[in-house]
Amino acid sequence: MARPINEEKRLKRRSRILQEAVVLFAESGYSNTTTALIAQSVGVSPGTIFQYFPNKEALFNAAVLEPLADIQVKSLACLKEEGTPGVLIKNMVEEQFNHIYCYTNELRLVQYVLGQRIRFPELTQMVLESTKVMTDTIECVYAKGQLMGEFNKNFSPAMISRAYISFLNGVGLTLGESIIHHPEWESLKGHALYLFAPIQHEEKQEEFK
CATH class of the missing domain: 1.10.10.60 (Homeodomain-like)
Structure with missing residues (x-):
């Protein structure tokens, strides 16, 4: 209807x-x-x-939390599709880096809240909980990928997921929309994927020799 x-x-x-x-x-x-x-x-x-x-506080809370929820929904959708963990992680990086520059102000606002945790205790907790949902999901997919030999087993899934989110936020906060027209943009996405320490086909063959 x-x-x-x-x-x-x-x-x-x-x-x-x-x-x-x-x-x-x-x-x-x-x-x-x-x-x-x-x-x-x-x-x-x-x-x-x-x-x-209803009031300014409610508007502020929505301005902080709703864009985060939007990013999360799109990212989690990528991690729930069909495919191996390596493919899912690659798709997630592609999705996030293709859109993260659209959320520069939203990310600045999140950092504003996190930088004043005493002033915004409840909102800070909600932001951290939202971020944890994302990092926990990445961690789970990554750990499966390690078991399947797609990612280096010497790295902590928890540290990898948090390092990636930090890198993603840094890119969103410091680079504007013009970056997508820069020749190094695709290389930057490649560096993001490299944070997950994927094992190349040749490296897998070496493991089985």
Whole structure:
């Protein structure tokens, strides 16, 4: 059944408000970003904001958590497809590096929260829990790949998964959209995959000699 037009307009406006909130919160921080400023940026009245979010804190929480959930859903989907662990990891890296530059402000906002854990204790915990779901899933797939001889067995799956997420976040935070047009972009994705220490076919043959 098609969604009513009014509901579609409502969801689009909510998404627009959230997008502007992400940018402004990332640029100016929580205290310096008012709902009035966000409303002005969106082109709506200040009161309109509260039709979608009960207060500024709820809007801030959504600006931090919803993009994280979006990244997580797409990444986990890659790890649940058909294929060997090596293929799944490669597909995940491809998916994340093809889109991570779109989340620069979102990642800056996450780092803003994590840098003020005393100020945002509950939100920090939710961010860490979300990240843990991702690293735990990568860890599980990676460990299976080690057992199948696709990855070097001398590395800790827990450390590998966390190292990769840190690398991914660093790329998202420091490189803009223009990086995808840079000739070294594909090489950068290759380096991300290399963090998992994949065993090449020739190396596998050596193991069985």
